[in-house]
Amino acid sequence: MSGVHVNLEQLRKYNQPGPRYTSYPPATHFTDHPEMAVGAAGPLSLYFHLPFCSTQCLYCGCTNIVTNDLSRGANYLGYLEKELALRAAFVPVGSEVIQVQLGGGTPTFFQPAEIERIGQLIRDTFPLAEVVEAGVEIDPRSLTKDKLAALRTAGFNRASLGVQDTCPEVQQTIARVQPLEMIAEKTAWLRDGGMESINFDLIYGLPNQTVESFNRTLDEVLTFAPDRFAIYSYAHIPWIKSFQKSYELLLPDAEMKMRLLQLTIQRLTDAGYVYIGMDHFAKPDDAMAKALANGTLQRNFQGYSTLKGVDLHGFGMSAISHAAGRYHQNHKELADYHADLDAGVLPIARGYAMTEEDQIRYHAIMRIMCDLYVDYAAVSDEIGVDFSDYFKTDIASLDDLEVDGLLIREPTGLRVTPLGRLFVRIIAMRFDAYLQADQRKGRYSQTV
Numbered sequence: 001m002s003g004v005h006v007n008l009e010q011l012r013k014y015n016q017p018g019p020r021y022t023s024y025p026p027a028t029h030f031t032d033h034p035e036m037a038v039g040a041a042g043p044l045s046l047y048f049h050l051p052f053c054s055t056q057c058l059y060c061g062c063t064n065i066v067t068n069d070l071s072r073g074a075n076y077l078g079y080l081e082k083e084l085a086l087r088a089a090f091v092p093v094g095s096e097v098i099q100v101q102l103g104g105g106t107p108t109f110f111q112p113a114e115i116e117r118i119g120q121l122i123r124d125t126f127p128l129a130e131v132v133e134a135g136v137e138i139d140p141r142s143l144t145k146d147k148l149a150a151l152r153t154a155g156f157n158r159a160s161l162g163v164q165d166t167c168p169e170v171q172q173t174i175a176r177v178q179p180l181e182m183i184a185e186k187t188a189w190l191r192d193g194g195m196e197s198i199n200f201d202l203i204y205g206l207p208n209q210t211v212e213s214f215n216r217t218l219d220e221v222l223t224f225a226p227d228r229f230a231i232y233s234y235a236h237i238p239w240i241k242s243f244q245k246s247y248e249l250l251l252p253d254a255e256m257k258m259r260l261l262q263l264t265i266q267r268l269t270d271a272g273y274v275y276i277g278m279d280h281f282a283k284p285d286d287a288m289a290k291a292l293a294n295g296t297l298q299r300n301f302q303g304y305s306t307l308k309g310v311d312l313h314g315f316g317m318s319a320i321s322h323a324a325g326r327y328h329q330n331h332k333e334l335a336d337y338h339a340d341l342d343a344g345v346l347p348i349a350r351g352y353a354m355t356e357e358d359q360i361r362y363h364a365i366m367r368i369m370c371d372l373y374v375d376y377a378a379v380s381d382e383i384g385v386d387f388s389d390y391f392k393t394d395i396a397s398l399d400d401l402e403v404d405g406l407l408i409r410e411p412t413g414l415r416v417t418p419l420g421r422l423f424v425r426i427i428a429m430r431f432d433a434y435l436q437a438d439q440r441k442g443r444y445s446q447t448v
Contacts (some may be wrong), residue, residue: 011258014423022301024362025434033351041094048318051105059174064105073110082341083315084125097126100134108142112150138176139187148193159190166220167213167375170206177301187224200226204260205234209249211259218267229281231264265283266287277421280304297370327352328373365428372416396430
């Protein structure tokens with residue numbers, strides 16, 4: 001995307017509410033959960049939600065539990081073990097784990113022996129493929145060399161470092177103080193410790209951020225040359241996270257936030273990173289950039305993933321699974337999660353069974369979001385219907401997006417342009433049968 005001008009007027013025009021398409025239909029449509037089902041054998045992706053944090057970062061919208069009681073980690077792992085045993089009955093014989101992700105909360109809240117226990121629980125419950133992509137979210141403030149060694153022993157080979165912003169004033173405001181020297185030290189530990197891929201998480205739109213301050217942050221993080229960047233738009237949700245009210249008057253306005261996004265895209269692509277789409281960037285030789293090139297990129301509840309056609313099983317409070325055409329979300333409250341497992345039942349609070357049309361539209365939206373190209377013939381074979389006929393109304397609705405240079409309609413397919421990668425959610429929204437009613441209810445975040 002280097003050399004493509006990101007037009008601020010277009011950013012304003014297309015900054016409208018819409019789903020992130022980590023599922024279809026979006027999780028707002030989950031209701032009372034359907035029964036678990038066993039599908040066909042295939043590759044598995046496992047996600048573990050580890051909710052504990054020792055302090056509350058004020059920008060955070062995650063489902064977490066703030067505590068200094070380290071004993072809660074071991075107790076939580078006991079419940080994860082119960083859940084794994086119950087879920088194993090719904091995993092088809094012959095399936096193998098090819099991907100694992102630890103998210104939170106703060107996975108590095110857990111002690112070394114507990115981290116190793118997670119790895120052992122996985123190995124005891126599921127067959128592992130010869131090569132497993134295993135990633136972990138890391139708070140640099142709580143990473144120790146012993147925890148890193150435990151992560152490597154447990155099989156983790158990819159790390160996502162929560163950097164957010166390197167400006168001291170911004171860090172103070174969001175209660176996430178981690179000096180640049182700490183980022184440098186922990187990044188070196190991860191590299192020396194054998195992590196095969198390192199991602200930096202940043203956030204734009206934080207309180208006290210300016211174009212000048214965030215440009216310095218980008219200068220500083222680029223010196224570490226991480227393999228990937230995930231640069232997220234700050235979500236201000238004080239009606240859910242009341243502590244965010246403390247800095248409302250310090251937030252950048254909409255115009256400033258758009259300039260921050262424009263700056264980010266230009267700086268990272270000029271530095272040689274491939275713009276994957278939305279908020280992800282990767283070096284050309286990284287697995288994510290290769291997945292984009294070879295058509296194996298996918299989206300799930302952790303964002304973009306390098307592996308297509310994988311059943312996702314989520315464990316822990318609030319975790320979401322997607323397998324056998326069904327979505328299931330666990331209880332968001334720890335007491336409810338514990339109560340179900342103590343009763344010997346899976347701790348599922350809600351879910352959704354996909355209809356035939358959902359399956360068809362899911363494939364269409366995922367190919368737009370992940371491949372940035374829809375080959376009508378290939379996708380028709382995949383979904384069992386004539387794509388151009390089934391979606392003729394949706395395709396006809398794209399005139400304005402084509403005029404604005406976001407996509408190109410070809411006789412044999414639909415191509416997202418380099419500029420359109422920024423607005424790929426807008427394109428996917430035209431194929432969403434649920435969207436009109438949801439937009440009226442104000443359910444979604446801004447797309448930019």
